Amino acid sequence: MVENTNTSRTADGAVEVPESYALVSETSEGPQELREQEETGRYELAAEFGSTLRLPEGVDVDPGDIDIEFSDEKMIINMGPQHPSTHGVLRIMMELDGEVILRTKPIVGYLHTGMEKTGEGLTYLQGPTNVTRMDYLSPFSNELVFSLATEKLLGLELPDRASWIRMLMAELNRCSSHLMWMATNGMDLGSSSMMIYGFREREMILTFFEKVTGLRMNHNYIRPGGVAADLPDGWEDDVISLLETIPGRLDEYDELLTGQPIFRERVDNVGIITSEQAVALSATGPILRSTGVAWDLRRDMPYLHYDQVDFDVIVGSVGDCFDRYSVRLNEIRESLRIISQIVEKMPSGDYKTQDKKVTPPPRVRIDESMEALIHHFKIYTEGYKVPEGEVYVGIESPRGEIGCYMVSDGSAKPYRMHIRGPSFVNLQTLPTMLRGGIIADAVASISSVDPVMGEVDR
Amino acid sequence: MSTPEVMHVERSNYLATVADLKNQGYEMCVDVVGVDYLTNPDRLLPEGVVAERFEVIANLLSISKRTRQRIRVQIPEDDPSIETLFFLYPGSEAMEREVYDLIGIRFLNHPDLTRILLPEGWEGHPLRKDYSMGAVPVQFKSVNKAV
Numbered sequence: 001m002v003e004n005t006n007t008s009r010t011a012d013g014a015v016e017v018p019e020s021y022a023l024v025s026e027t028s029e030g031p032q033e034l035r036e037q038e039e040t041g042r043y044e045l046a047a048e049f050g051s052t053l054r055l056p057e058g059v060d061v062d063p064g065d066i067d068i069e070f071s072d073e074k075m076i077i078n079m080g081p082q083h084p085s086t087h088g089v090l091r092i093m094m095e096l097d098g099e100v101i102l103r104t105k106p107i108v109g110y111l112h113t114g115m116e117k118t119g120e121g122l123t124y125l126q127g128p129t130n131v132t133r134m135d136y137l138s139p140f141s142n143e144l145v146f147s148l149a150t151e152k153l154l155g156l157e158l159p160d161r162a163s164w165i166r167m168l169m170a171e172l173n174r175c176s177s178h179l180m181w182m183a184t185n186g187m188d189l190g191s192s193s194m195m196i197y198g199f200r201e202r203e204m205i206l207t208f209f210e211k212v213t214g215l216r217m218n219h220n221y222i223r224p225g226g227v228a229a230d231l232p233d234g235w236e237d238d239v240i241s242l243l244e245t246i247p248g249r250l251d252e253y254d255e256l257l258t259g260q261p262i263f264r265e266r267v268d269n270v271g272i273i274t275s276e277q278a279v280a281l282s283a284t285g286p287i288l289r290s291t292g293v294a295w296d297l298r299r300d301m302p303y304l305h306y307d308q309v310d311f312d313v314i315v316g317s318v319g320d321c322f323d324r325y326s327v328r329l330n331e332i333r334e335s336l337r338i339i340s341q342i343v344e345k346m347p348s349g350d351y352k353t354q355d356k357k358v359t360p361p362p363r364v365r366i367d368e369s370m371e372a373l374i375h376h377f378k379i380y381t382e383g384y385k386v387p388e389g390e391v392y393v394g395i396e397s398p399r400g401e402i403g404c405y406m407v408s409d410g411s412a413k414p415y416r417m418h419i420r421g422p423s424f425v426n427l428q429t430l431p432t433m434l435r436g437g438i439i440a441d442a443v444a445s446i447s448s449v450d451p452v453m454g455e456v457d458r
Numbered sequence: 459m460s461t462p463e464v465m466h467v468e469r470s471n472y473l474a475t476v477a478d479l480k481n482q483g484y485e486m487c488v489d490v491v492g493v494d495y496l497t498n499p500d501r502l503l504p505e506g507v508v509a510e511r512f513e514v515i516a517n518l519l520s521i522s523k524r525t526r527q528r529i530r531v532q533i534p535e536d537d538p539s540i541e542t543l544f545f546l547y548p549g550s551e552a553m554e555r556e557v558y559d560l561i562g563i564r565f566l567n568h569p570d571l572t573r574i575l576l577p578e579g580w581e582g583h584p585l586r587k588d589y590s591m592g593a594v595p596v597q598f599k600s601v602n603k604a605v
Contacts, residue, residue, distance in 0.1 A: 109575040116560070117584050121591060279485050279521070282549025293521065300524050388502055392517055392528060394488065405491045405515065409498045416585075420489040420517075420553075428552050457575055 034076055034093035034105040073098055081110045085188045085443040088453030092430070092446065099438045104431040108424070111457035119417035123383030124150050124358075127414065129220045131404075134419060135455035136217055137180050140166075140173040141397035142419070142455075143222035148303060149393040149404040150224035153386045156358065159350040162226035163304045168239070168342045169212070169221065170304075171335045175246065176205040177398035178328045178335075181450050182253060185325065188447040189266045194256060201249050208238050225359050226352025236343055243340050250332060258326070267321035271433035271445030274319060283429045285400025285422055286331070287449065290316035290323035297396040309341045321448040328450075331398075357384050383412030399423050399450055421455040464528045466507045472516075472531050473541040479518055480546050484527055487547035489517035490554050492561035496587035511535035512563055516543060516550075539564035560585040 075096050081089040089110035095103040119130050131146045132139040144166055151158065183198025206216045211232055213219040221228045257263045273283075275291035288295055296313040298306040314330040316323025352359050360379045365372040388410040394403040400422030407416040426449050433445045467475045493513045495501060503509055512533035519526050533540055542565040543550040554565040555574040562583030565571055573580060582589050 109573075109577065112575040114584055117591060280548050282486055282488060282547065282553075284488075295521050300521075301526075390515075392489070392526070394526075401488060403489055403517070405489065405517070407493055409501065415495075415498060416491075416493045418489075418491045420491075424552060424556075425549060428549055 033107060034095060034103060036076065074102070079442070081107075086446060087184060087451055090427075090446070090451060090453055090456070092442075094434065094439065094442065096439060099440070101434045101437055101439055101442060104434045106427045106430050108427065108453070108456050111453045113458070115458045116416075116418055119414060121413065123412045124224050124386055124414065125379065125383050127417070128223050129218075131417075131419060132218045132220055133454065134421065134458055135397065135399065135402070135423070135452050137452050138173045138177040138398045139218055140169045140222060141395065141402050143220065144170055145393055145395050145397075145402050145404040145419070146406075146417075147222050147224045148395065149391050149406040150386065152391045152393055153389055153406060153408050154224070154358065155387070156225060156353060156355060158226060159353060160305075160347045161349040162351050162353070164342055164346050165227050165231060165351060166222055167304050167306065167309075168231075168339060168346070169209075169227075171338045171342065172205050172208065172239075172242075174335045174398045175332050175339075176202045176209075178332045179205070181328055181398075182325075185447045186257065188443050189263060191257065191263065194253065197249065197253065197256070201246055204242060204245065208235075208242065211235075211238065223352075225355065226350070228352075230351040239339060239343055243336055243343075246336060247333065250329065253329065258329070264322065266441070266444050267325060267448075269318070270321045270441045271437065271448060272318060272320045273429055273433050277432050278319070278429065281428045281432065282425045283400070285396070285398070285426065286324050286327045287400065287426055287429060289314060290327045291319035292317050297394060297401060301394070303393075303395055308345070309338050311335075311338050321444050324448040324450075385410060385412050386414075394420070397422055399452065399455075400426055402455075419455075419458060421458060423449070423451040423453075424456045424458075427451055427456060463526070464530060466504060466530050466532075469531050469533060469540055472529070473543075473546075475529060476516060476518070476543055477546055479527055479529075482520075483522050484518040484520045486519045486521060487516060487543055487550045487553075488519045488526070489515075490543065490550050490557055491515045491517070492557035492563050492585070494561055494586045508532060512538050512561065514540050514557065514563060533563055538562060539566055541566050542568040544568055559583070562586060 076093060077096060078091065078093050080086040080091040086092065091107040091110065093105045093107060094101050115130055115134060119127060122130055127146050127150070128143040131142040134142050179198045179202040183195045183202065186192070186194025186198060209219065210216050212235065213221040213228065273287070273291060275288075275293045278288045278291045279293065284295070292315050294313045294315045297303070298311075299313055311334045314327045314334060316327050356375070360376045361369075361372040366376055386408045388408055390405070390407040392403055392405045394401045401420065402422050403420035405416070405418040405420065406414050409415040430446065430449060433449075434442055437445070465475070491514070493515065494511065495509065495513060496511055499509055499511075501509060510532040512535065514531045514533055516529045516531075517526065518529070531540060540563060542554055544554065544565075544567070551569070552574060554568055555571065557563055558565060558568075558571055559573040559575050560583055572578065576584070
């Protein structure tokens with residue numbers, strides 16, 4: 001048995017490391033919950049106030065100097081993990097002074113399933129099955145980033161059609177994910193009709209996904225080397241009917257929410273975050289753009305063929321919940337614009353690479369060729385070897401930058417597969433958004449971050 | 459796709475290098491990753507870099523220059539610790555906690571170095587290569603006496 005050693009904190013929050021510690025046995029680092037101010041170290045307190053953003057002065061901030069009046073009425077309340085407005089199993093602890101939120105700490109991990117560890121035991125061919133379950137509202141982004149990282153290690157050139165199909169699916173997925181967000185955001189703010197409408201439109205897109213991939217979610221459609229199957233006959237008609245239906249529905253949302261005073265009261269000037277804060281806290285996606293930073297990886301670091309389509313990057317100006325709402329609403333419009341260009345430009349050709357190393361032989365060849373049968377068997381049992389190296393690929397998912405850091409040791413399984421989850425990082429902006437606001441607005445801010453717990457906890 | 463530049467630095471120069479890069483316009487710390495190279499000690503490394511068991515990779519992004527920069531640091535097994543980036547990039551807080559939680563690398567001066575994905579009281583760091591997969595029964599706080 002390993003002996004249990006204790007670490008302690010000095011007054012300024014630094015961790016004292018005992019000399020003879022066995023790291024693996026070190027399990028009592030202290031509670032993850034929000035603690036009373038008196039028990040919290042100075043640095044940690046500063047972090048929870050968001051004051052460290054004003055570095056380097058922030059480090060020396062005395063909690064007493066922070067510009068919220070303290071009374072003895074402070075109270076720490078717990079929200080979640082089983083709260084309907086936390087979009088899954090997010091737990092948030094808030095320190096309140098009356099109705100005003102002082103400190104917030106998101107506590108995550110309730111959905112941790114060790115997917116990065118699982119990924120180390122799966123071949124590159126099996127990998128997308130695993131990662132697609134992370135951000136379950138935009139599974140194509142996960143598969144895409146995994147596949148792009150693998151292809152970068154392999155040095156593989158994709159056929160044109162495969163790239164365009166991937167773009168089509170990724171953009172449709174952005175629509176469906178944002179529609180889902182519109183729905184749940186509406187629900188959180190008390191508009192249950194929005195919830196029904198959002199789900200209705202999302203369902204149309206999911207029906208198309210089902211037609212193409214066979215599944216509504218967790219598709220395992222984008223794989224290293226291309227996509228799993230070609231688009232079905234008549235896909236253009238389906239996409240065009242989506243393109244014709246959804247814009248009208250978006251205008252309905254505008255009527256239902258954008259101009260509606262009750263909705264605006266709930267979101268205007270609520271949960272404001274500045275661009276400096278968003279950048280410092282590594283926020284990406286709609287949160288960063290809502291503060292006015294025009295940063296979209298599709299435009300600024302193009303992957304696939306995003307440099308060949310024409311679209312605008314939507315930015316906000318205030319960085320409040322309303323900006324995040326309108327950025328997402330208009331991103332659906334931009335995605336539809338991209339999709340209509342994709343339909344026009346879709347080339348013919350292979351939907352997966354003809355590189356025999358990564359692509360198994362077609363089913364018909366197996367019946368007629370022993371070599372093809374062996375080849376097929378080898379690929380599905382052993383996988384294919386990927387050259388040694390390490391890569392990072394970042395793409396724009398509906399929630400921000402999703403990145404895949406992949407290390408290969410030259411075998412058929414990734415040595416390390418790390419996914420940089422945008423929701424995980426974006427959740428850090430929550431204490432800053434909520435600070436100084438009232439508790440009734442907390443749900444609006446939490447919803448506007450759009451966390452997907454499957455990806456936060458991985 | 460723009461290829462990110464990779465940079466190997468000594469552990470002692472890590473913080474200074476990152477601070478330098480921040481001044482050069484790398485505004486955002488996109489990611490902090492830890493890797494346990496226990497079973498792969500002979501990996502490809504540029505000359506002059508001595509392979510150690512752990513590696514921490516900080517991934518910086520320059521929004522103004524549209525470039526990325528990866529900083530790889532070798533961390534020895536007997537002292538798995540490194541300076542935190544928190545005071546340069548507050549956004550690295552959760553990522554470093556994740557690395558600590560799953561790989562077991564200490565981030566010195568980190569304001570709140572607790573587990574983030576696993577419950578407190580969990581034994582071991584699962585993404586280490588010597589942490590077996592599937593052979594460990596599920597642990598919970600109440601089961602484990604020594605909390």
